[in-house]
Amino acid sequence: MISPAIGQSIGRIRAIAAKEFRQLLRDRLTFGMVVGIPLVQILIFGYSINFDVRNIDAGVVDLANTSGSRAMIADLQATQVLRIREHLQSPGQLEARIASGALSVGIYVPPDYERRKLDGDRTAVQILVDGSEPTIESVVRGIAAPRLSARAGIAVPDDRLIEVRTLYNPEKRTAVQIVPTLIGVILNMTMVLFTVIAIVRERERGNLELLITTPVKSTELMAGKIVPYILVGLIQTTLIIVVGRWLFDVPFSSNLFDLYLAACLFIAATLMLGLLISTLAATQFQAVQLGFFTMLPSILLSGFMFPFDGMPLAAQAIAQVLPLTHFVELVRGIALRGAPIGSMPGPLLKLGAFFVIALILAALRFRKRLD
Amino acid sequence: MNGDYAIQARGLTRQFGPLTAVDHVDLSIPRAQIYGFLGPNGSGKSTTIRMLCGLLLPTAGSVEVLGYDATRESEKLRQKIGYMTQRFSLWEDLTVLENLRFIADIFSIPAAERTHRIDAALEEYHLADRTEQRAGTMSGGQKQRLALATATLHEPELLLLDEPTSAVDPQSRRDFWESLFRLVGQGTTILVSTHYMDEAERCHRLAILDNGRLVAEGAPKTLMDDIDAAVIEVEAEDTGGAREALSRLAEVKSVAQLGTRLHALLDRATRDPEAMARTALERAGVAAKVELTRASLEDVFVAATLRSRDGNGGPQPASGKAS
Numbered sequence: 064m065i066s067p068a069i070g071q072s073i074g075r076i077r078a079i080a081a082k083e084f085r086q087l088l089r090d091r092l093t094f095g096m097v098v099g100i101p102l103v104q105i106l107i108f109g110y111s112i113n114f115d116v117r118n119i120d121a122g123v124v125d126l127a128n129t130s131g132s133r134a135m136i137a138d139l140q141a142t143q144v145l146r147i148r149e150h151l152q153s154p155g156q157l158e159a160r161i162a163s164g165a166l167s168v169g170i171y172v173p174p175d176y177e178r179r180k181l182d183g184d185r186t187a188v189q190i191l192v193d194g195s196e197p198t199i200e201s202v203v204r205g206i207a208a209p210r211l212s213a214r215a216g217i218a219v220p221d222d223r224l225i226e227v228r229t230l231y232n233p234e235k236r237t238a239v240q241i242v243p244t245l246i247g248v249i250l251n252m253t254m255v256l257f258t259v260i261a262i263v264r265e266r267e268r269g270n271l272e273l274l275i276t277t278p279v280k281s282t283e284l285m286a287g288k289i290v291p292y293i294l295v296g297l298i299q300t301t302l303i304i305v306v307g308r309w310l311f312d313v314p315f316s317s318n319l320f321d322l323y324l325a326a327c328l329f330i331a332a333t334l335m336l337g338l339l340i341s342t343l344a345a346t347q348f349q350a351v352q353l354g355f356f357t358m359l360p361s362i363l364l365s366g367f368m369f370p371f372d373g374m375p376l377a378a379q380a381i382a383q384v385l386p387l388t389h390f391v392e393l394v395r396g397i398a399l400r401g402a403p404i405g406s407m408p409g410p411l412l413k414l415g416a417f418f419v420i421a422l423i424l425a426a427l428r429f430r431k432r433l434d
Numbered sequence: 435m436n437g438d439y440a441i442q443a444r445g446l447t448r449q450f451g452p453l454t455a456v457d458h459v460d461l462s463i464p465r466a467q468i469y470g471f472l473g474p475n476g477s478g479k480s481t482t483i484r485m486l487c488g489l490l491l492p493t494a495g496s497v498e499v500l501g502y503d504a505t506r507e508s509e510k511l512r513q514k515i516g517y518m519t520q521r522f523s524l525w526e527d528l529t530v531l532e533n534l535r536f537i538a539d540i541f542s543i544p545a546a547e548r549t550h551r552i553d554a555a556l557e558e559y560h561l562a563d564r565t566e567q568r569a570g571t572m573s574g575g576q577k578q579r580l581a582l583a584t585a586t587l588h589e590p591e592l593l594l595l596d597e598p599t600s601a602v603d604p605q606s607r608r609d610f611w612e613s614l615f616r617l618v619g620q621g622t623t624i625l626v627s628t629h630y631m632d633e634a635e636r637c638h639r640l641a642i643l644d645n646g647r648l649v650a651e652g653a654p655k656t657l658m659d660d661i662d663a664a665v666i667e668v669e670a671e672d673t674g675g676a677r678e679a680l681s682r683l684a685e686v687k688s689v690a691q692l693g694t695r696l697h698a699l700l701d702r703a704t705r706d707p708e709a710m711a712r713t714a715l716e717r718a719g720v721a722a723k724v725e726l727t728r729a730s731l732e733d734v735f736v737a738a739t740l741r742s743r744d745g746n747g748g749p750q751p752a753s754g755k756a757s
Contacts (some may be wrong), residue, residue, distance in 0.1 A: 071542040074542055075539065075542070076537055076539055077539070078539030078540055079540075080525065081536075082525065082528065082532070082536050085528065085532065086525065086527055086528070090529050114736050158453055268523070268526070269519060269521045269522070270523050270524070270525060271522035271524035272489065272519050272521075272523055273517065273524065274540075275489065276488075276489060276512065276515070276517040277537070277540045277541060278512040278513055278540065278542070279513055279540055280507070338560055364581060
């Protein structure tokens, strides 16, 4: 049996959720954002974020100009990672061209290339890399080192001895890595923005002054506000899965139920983050600013873009507080490695803890008073 | 607790930083009457009402509303009070009917009764032909009727109205007051704040607030009869000259112009205010007709606020009517 008090409470939550949903459907711009933001984001991220680097502009200074050095340069070009654009006369020119941004990579072959090749302990070729672009740096380092030493005839370990095999994404397609985690980034963005605005807008329009003189409790108000957006979040998740599968061939082959479960938990956590922010902000403008303020660290520190392990400890600590970090971990496990959700209790618990703590803080902050 | 009073406040005070918005206000508001708060903007009317319905905590003092402590038991009061904010605070993107239904659900009005009550409210407040109209597209008067309809849907014992007619035409104001008297007839206590004299005059009792302090309290007629000033009316062609001549008198506290007439408040102690004014006008060479007149509520308001300001920090120059 449900006690009358609980029945009334559920009735009020339902009334608020229904009202919120109705307003969402009527607000054409917000409604457009529900579908528009995920679509635009997945297209932008899916097509533009590409770690498969090709055709990096390179310049060559070949002071040896022997058949061996020419063959070595031709070899480098054959990888298609580098494209030789310019042949220059001195290392100084090379550096100047890199400094001006015309070239990203410079290959310098010293006049005594053949002798150095025979000397075991001296480098035969120097490659200058524009370090201001991190991906290029690592890519060039990766392709150049073994080939050069092999070509230079130095005793190198048999490169078949160590074989690098990429698991779970054998073709190394960026989309496969990006799209599942994009669910998190997009939800993080839209959920926080929607809830932040949902409360502050009512405060700005004066609705809240009326609402708080009614029997509505602050927890009921918050629950009623987040229910419609959980639905919105699930719609967005579905949209990303469908587009990711159809446009970018992202498998999502594993357990979809687990994926939706993780998404639900993440949606709840980000909605609470949004509510918490909205209790701090006085105007819609402030709320949106604060929302964005949490978004950037989420995207940068969550491991979505940069490997988590390479970050300084302080950044890792901040990342632990952000729900996106844990969702990225979950979604990579579920969607890419096919791991069951139950095998990752760490991120699950952390997301749950975030939800509960944010709920308590928001409820404490949101008093039914004006002062 | 005293059963005859809907609201009792003692030493009610509210500070916002260095500003004292409400300063030691005592109130005893009887049940089933319309009680008015009259005062200019910033006099503490809204702050007082917000403290009465538990929206703001008093800095000092106590408030008892319908037998409950308004600060500690505000949640228990929610079902018993209706509050109409100064600004239209219903949802403009919802229709009339949706707004009413939402409020009905928030107050847990049972579904069976909901339809009946909403229909009655639509009828009473002439909104029956607008049920599907979005609230944001309605006129000021219509919005105000909708606001009153939702504020009374749960049949509250006490209705708090914060400047309900500030955005409404005169005809709508008349209709609105008819509705208020009907509600009072049903036993509702109504507290209404206003800065319109004609509205204040319709109240059973009135409190005049100025700078957060209660400067006069009583039935409008009593307040006008017992005004702490003598009121004269001066009719003159040269109103500017007359005004100047009158303002020079130490006994004249305030002069306000109404068309070609001047309304002057003099010290109550003045022996023969008419004669004094005539002499002053003759000496200034202004032809004028002077007669003693009955105080209006505005005179009461001006006299009360002047007295409070005198007490505050020395005499103030005679000036026009308070806004």
